[in-house]
Amino acid sequence: MIENDTDAAVAAAAKAGDEAAFSGLVERHRRELQVHCYRMLGSYDEAEDQVQETFLRAWRRRETYQAKASFRAWLYRIATNACLDFLDATTRKLPTLDLPVAEDSDLAPRPAVAVPWLQPYPDHLLESVADKDGEPDAVAVARETIELAFLAAIQHLPVRTRAVLILRDVLGWSAKEAASLLETTPASVNSALQRGRTELKEHLPARRAEWRPATAASADERAIVRRYMTAVVECDEDALAELLRDDVRCSHQAGAGGWMGPDPAWYGGLAEVLEGWAPALRGPDALDFAMRLTSANGQHAVASYIRWPSEGREFHAFALDVLSIMDGKVAEVVNFVPGVFPSFGLPMTLPADAERVG
Template identity: 65%
Template sequence: MNETEFADLTELHRSELRVHCYRLLGSVDEAEDLVQETFLRGWRARDQYAGRASLRAWLYKIATNACLDFLGRTSHVVPFVDLPPASSSHLAPRPAAAVPWLQPCPDDLLDAVVARETVELAFLAAVQHLSPRQRAVLILRDVAGWTAKETATTLETTPASVNSSLQRARAELKEQLPSRRTEWRVESSGDERAVVSRYIAAITAGDDQAIAAVLRDDVRCSHQPGAGGHVGTTPTWYGGLATVLEGWAPVLRGPDSMELRMRFVRANGGPAVATYLRHDGAFHAFGLNTLLIVDGAVAEVTTFVPSVFEAFGLPAVLPD
């Protein structure tokens, strides 16, 4: 098999390998790099393949171990984030922004057959709290649907060890995910785009009444460090309609208010909005907001840093 033939065959699996690496790493940029590493490792080891297993399974094994090697070299540690008071903790799951390296993924980069709940930001953020090997076991067994034997072969361990790791991973994941499933997975509906349109119109107009009408009373808002104009090294996290309106006030109205433009995009199977602020005579990327819509209103807004715009094909500065 020459290099061109190898590239043609492996390229067919790029999309699903990217999603697999994304689940393990939580970063679109790192997933892209690890897919390239997978293909490079595959080319170097092509003589070991020899058709003894499916090409897909062989590439998954290489990709999984490449990600584990990467995680072994990095210090991805989720920082401690204060939880809300016990009386309200059941209403406020850990925000995706609590994982600093987590990036939203454009729907265009997701495989069409991907189950939405396995790429939701809340799920991916929860997975990042698992050890690297637990992540691999959970994703291969519960997401990819591999058997314990197949997973053990990939990870060069035993089925008994895989089953033990899976049990621990499931227990930890349950602790990290919101207790109510609807808090982290919401089915799309025909009204979703209409809600986003109302949200964009209300925000760009700086209309408090219209904003309040499109947000839930228990709305939550979180920012990655440096996102949406927030500074610091830890996520910013607040909730409740009055608190959110107060937090957004400096940008939306008053002497320091700024002109905004917003673009609708889709990320991780749900709606998102790219926000630009006008300064120095142009509209500059400000933050990408993923939206959780529940019962026709925005229940959660998570703001990511402008550097994620590139993956969505969005410019850093809007043309005039």
């Protein structure tokens, strides 16, 4: 239901064709709709496109809005269908990976980069949603994790099963509401939900009995990340060895290029990870790094910049690393291409005299 008379009047004006009223109303829900589309699609860029598509469809079909339902729920209906239409028209293929981990591991069976289209989500864009404590749009973020492990896991679900699971378990919609949106029956929704929950467990860490909401990072974790950044900048392999778990895993997306190569890669174990990083840290070809702290998907993240020591010029965007801190050490590093920097408000270059750790 519309929450108050003022909202009802604005919704009525929007339905009647008042563009200013319509824009003001839909903008209230932009970020939570973007998060919803992001869960459906796994891509920050594609989510933003589908939010725009949602607003266009909503304006064109504004006469279909019925005041007996909330404007917010109406927008979610449109956004979900926009995502479903996009996915129906898009060919996507998940690669087959052979990456065994211990049955009780903290890490997911497959690294996040096993989903080629996955992009990180900037935490600063979540603040305007999560700060609305007690409001429905805050629940869309707070009730369910937006960690990379979860986002990657749900991409393995069939499209409509994914939609059911997000509507029911993340947004808290009833089976009847979800069935109405998806034009099916409550029984079908409940059946899809059970299948989705079962399949999802196969792609989440074994120890993760429940999806837990993101929590504020501790001062100890921030200190670990700072030490990690300093160790990389100083090419200090001994310091890195102390900061990484014995079963640490590192992975990077396709298209990274440079010393990491153009193809996706994933490798695990302390010795193997350090050896994989060695070309950037050792010898005459070791890189000059500059690091900037940020956060993504409720996790610590580090933006790295590089330059060749012989050049001495400005630093260029290299990668965005999303870190998982467990048991006081870095357990996983997920590396994304620098094309994601603009969404985080990060520059693509830093001056030659920039602070190396910031």
